[in-house]
Amino acid sequence: MDNEEIEEIFASLGAVTIKRLFGGKGIYHRGLIVGAVMKGEILLKADAEIAPQFLAAGATQWTYEFRRGKTVLMPYWTIPADAFDDTDLLATWVRLAFAAASRTGAE
DSSP states (O other): OOHHHHHHHTGGGOOOEEEEETTEEEEEETTEEEEEEETTEEEEEOOTTTHHHHHHTTOOEEEEEOGGGOEEEEEEEEOOGGGGGOHHHHHHHHHHHHHHHHHHTOO
């Protein structure tokens, strides 16, 4: 996914900064990480407050396979499929990700 596509997805927030992150890309707004691109898939930041909404919408949580076979649940979720066809819905999910990043203070 190129940076122009990423900026389009996050347009409802305004300007975003995209940086290299663990073999993927980190997406930042106002200095907070709001999303990531891993293996070509865009993920949104979530916290305990909004993770149930992602789950209910059919999104999946990103997991990382750590050494010794341990699976770690990461605080990033896929964008619900129906949001790609509805710009208002996509904007809602993106704003929820920023709200989660704001609550956690994630940098």
